[in-house]
Amino acid sequence: MIHEDTAKELSLHVGNRVLIEKGKKKIISIVDTVDGFVHKNQIAVSDAIRRKLRLKTNDSVDVEVVKRPLSIKLIKKKLEGHRLEKKEIYEIIENIANNSLTEVEIAFFVSAVYSEGMNMTETKNLTEAMVYHGNELKLKGKIFDKHCIGGVAGNRTTPIVTSICAAAGLKMPKTSSRAITSAAGTADVIETISRVDFSILDIKKIVQKTGGCFVWGGSLGLAPTDDKIIKIERIVNIDSQSQLLASILSKKISVGSKYILIDIPYGKSAKVSKKEAKKLKKAFLKISKMFNLNLKVLLTDGSEPIGDGVGPVLEMQDIIDVLSRKKHIKDLEEKSLKLAAELLRLGGKKPTLAKKLLDSGKAYEKFLEIIKAQKGDIKRLKKLKPKFTYNVKLKKTRKIKHMDNKLINRLARRAGCPEDKAAGIYIHKKKGQILEKNQPVITIQTTSKEKMKHAKTFFKKHEKRIITYS
Amino acid sequence: MIHEDTAKELSLHVGNRVLIEKGKKKIISIVDTVDGFVHKNQIAVSDAIRRKLRLKTNDSVDVEVVKRPLSIKLIKKKLEGHRLEKKEIYEIIENIANNSLTEVEIAFFVSAVYSEGMNMTETKNLTEAMVYHGNELKLKGKIFDKHCIGGVAGNRTTPIVTSICAAAGLKMPKTSSRAITSAAGTADVIETISRVDFSILDIKKIVQKTGGCFVWGGSLGLAPTDDKIIKIERIVNIDSQSQLLASILSKKISVGSKYILIDIPYGKSAKVSKKEAKKLKKAFLKISKMFNLNLKVLLTDGSEPIGDGVGPVLEMQDIIDVLSRKKHIKDLEEKSLKLAAELLRLGGKKPTLAKKLLDSGKAYEKFLEIIKAQKGDIKRLKKLKPKFTYNVKLKKTRKIKHMDNKLINRLARRAGCPEDKAAGIYIHKKKGQILEKNQPVITIQTTSKEKMKHAKTFFKKHEKRIITYS
Secondary structure, eight states, X not given: OEEHHHXXXXXXXXXXXXXXXXXXXXXXXXXXXXXXXXXXXXXXXXXXXXXXXXXXXXXXXXXXXXXXXXXXXXXXXXXXXXXXXXXXXXXXXXXXXXXOSOHHHHHHHHHXXXXXXXXXXXXXXXHHHHHHTSOOOOOSSOBEEEEEOOOOSBOOOHHHHHHHHHXXXXXXXXXXXXXXXXXOOHHHHHTTTSOOOOOHHHHHHHHHHHSEEEEEGGGTXXXXXXXXXXXXXXXXXXXXXXXXXXXXXXXXXXXXXXXEEEXXXXXXXXXXXXXXXXXXXXXXXXXXXXXXXXXXXXEEEOSSOBSSEESHHHHHHHHXXXXXTSXXXXXXXXXXXXXXXXXXXXXXXXXXXXXXXXXXXXXXXXXXXXXXXXXXXXGGGGGOOOSEEEEEEOSSOEEEEXXXXXXXXXXXXXXXXXXXXXXEEEEOOOTTOEEOTTSEEXXXXXXXXXXXXXXXXXXXXXXXXXXXXX | OEEHHXXXXXXXXXXXXXXXXXXXXXXXXEOXXXXXXXXXXXXXXXXXXXXXXXXXXXXXXXXXXXXXXXXXXXXXXXXXXXXXXXXXXXXXXXXXXXXXXXXXXXXXXXXXXXXXXOOXXXXXXXHHHHHHTSOOOOOSSOXXXXXXXXXXSXXXXXXHHHHHHHHTTOBEEEEXXXXXXXXXXXXXXXXXXXXXXXXXXXXXXXXXXXXXXXXXXXXXXXXXXXXXXXXXXXXXXXXXXXXXXXXXXXHHHHTTOOEEEEEEEESTTSSBOHHHHHHHHHHHHHHHHHTTOEEEEEEEEOSSOBSSEESHHHHHHHHXXXXXXXXXXXXXXXXXXXXXXXXXXXXXXXXXXXXXXXXXXXXXXXXXXXXXXXXXXTTHHHHOOOSEEEEEEOSSOEEEEEEOXXXXXXXXXXXXXXXXXTOEEEEOOOTTOEEOTTSXXXXXXXXXXXXXXXXXXXXXXXXXXXXXXX
């Protein structure tokens, strides 16, 4: 933001692209003109720019007009339905990486890819370009990884699977995301008992010591351009298949994974239908061959929530219950074992080892070892207690027919998830089970009185769609 | 822009949509956080917002979070290839009009319409919605108008055509644009001798008095949402057919025109090919029926520049030369007469009247009358003289084969067009003519030494493509 007169002097117009330099640090930004609080020859910048250039009040910076990047022509080319060459995709991703493209221009790119699609070669190049413009984790040996496309409430298999695989001797530097629209992401769940924001160097140490880790991928800069693209996609809530593939695989390739298991839950109230899941599986297998990855795709039932808890603390409790064998949570345990068995098979081990490591307590030991290496402690979980709980009951005995994943997630978010770690939904009864009259089917919990009000209002409004009875 | 702490207190995040209110004036804007020059409980706004809300330093405003507008879902619907209902298009245009959509969201809309297209009913609704959310000029009687889709260097027919038609008694409240990528728009050209920014009320008076006007459409707010959409389209330089139709027709409908002539120049170095021109003609005729317009489309030869001058002053000189019969500029005169004849035909008059009014000096009288009503004076033209001129010559005698419209326009802009009114290109010889050795083919002119350097550099770089010889 500069003064109107300064803009005139420099022949700058609102919307012009300028390079702001402070010593060796540079950033490209867009001009706006202001009046009053910015004087002549002064520049005001957003917090984001201030941080990147490490600016203090009254610092001097160099400002220079920069040309329209070539990428804009390439984005237009894609908008017109043409294929992009390798160097053209690299050019666009480089321009996104160095901030040369505005959000409006990235929106045109996202939209063009969504409408016109990318073939497998373009998708491969997109993936590689995103890896090229990000950090890489370089570990020795075979690296294993898993990824779930999401959409199922609860379903916190990652820490269980990673613990089993690491206990079996597989190297699994697991990076996870925070919740976007769901109640909790794996990073939000782990954070109830441990730090999750580590540097690449930290992760190397943790994995070399324990064989695994449970960390947040967001701070590592593995594919920072992907993060920028996702931010724009979320505005209109679209996700093209090529962008989805590139987004997932770029992060796996950046951590050096060669053995990858992809979990695609499908079904009613899941992210994708069975048909879409099959199509996606095919695309995953096709692109994985181009990268010489040992990639396996599992289509799993994603029509109902998995696990008893939905929300950071509740999901962590489920994980500990399954690993410590204190409580039997059938769906979560079975699914985790299935995924772990597949990864073990990819690693040349017997799939039956998964159940053995879980039953013997070795997986739980490994879990505690990793948490300790991350300077965490499961005792912290007890301190995170909800202040308000509300039991949903029925006056008649009924059989549960369906519980909606999307609505359960939204209900949990109304209760305060994921910021409020103790917030969430405890599921007492599931599909096919009999709910006795005056017994709770779910419990809503939160630490905020106001959030409880919001959650109850939401529940009342969508009651008939959240849980259906036969 | 607010302080980070204020953002936290209000649970606001960067990118959130807020309503800023000052008395009865409101505007929707997007949150950014800053530090240093904005203190707690302070808000800093851009010049554009300050003007709209008429804010002074230290004024208090109300800030309130607003919901994601429904339009975003509708934009996604179009992105997915579905048709939009009338009320859905009105919703989007209303949200653009009241600033509820960010530029990124408008970019998704523009891109969706470009990729997925709109059928004629959608295009009609888009046009109507843009008219509904803009100002209207209400004049009595039959209103005539012309529009050229542009792309031809020089080609300043509008003032000549308008003068002839007004002299014939047709009512023609002509609104024009400024140059976007060309050397000059009609508004830039008229501005060499007269004001062009008038209010709707001013225009009414001028037209009631003289029958015509030559004004800039930009300040009238005839279809302000179209202006916002065009701003976004220009970023990637795309223009969907439906948006083009809606853009042109909304402005014609807003000034009350029922008799409209559309000029579509086609050919080598023009905006469109003959095939595209034919397709566009068909679309214009189709939509004009939906609005009950008496619309005629002319496909004209747009492969070479028209007129002797390219640039505000040079084009105005051409207009005066043609109207005053002082000099014969064949291509400009013939094309202007052709267009004027068609408009006269639409008005139930004899097409031959056009030539008569030009030859008798009645058209020139009308031109001077309109300029006087706009408080202008053709004497001002003499004061706008270039300081530097450069003649392009050849050492051999050659026949001219082609002069490129796009490159001639770009060359004129390097010389300072359209801001530098005296800048431009004077064309001595055209296609088919013999250029004697050491005689100038074009003269580059400007008032800035530096711009002359830029123009010469540009000419040398593209010499072989700007003018070709047989």
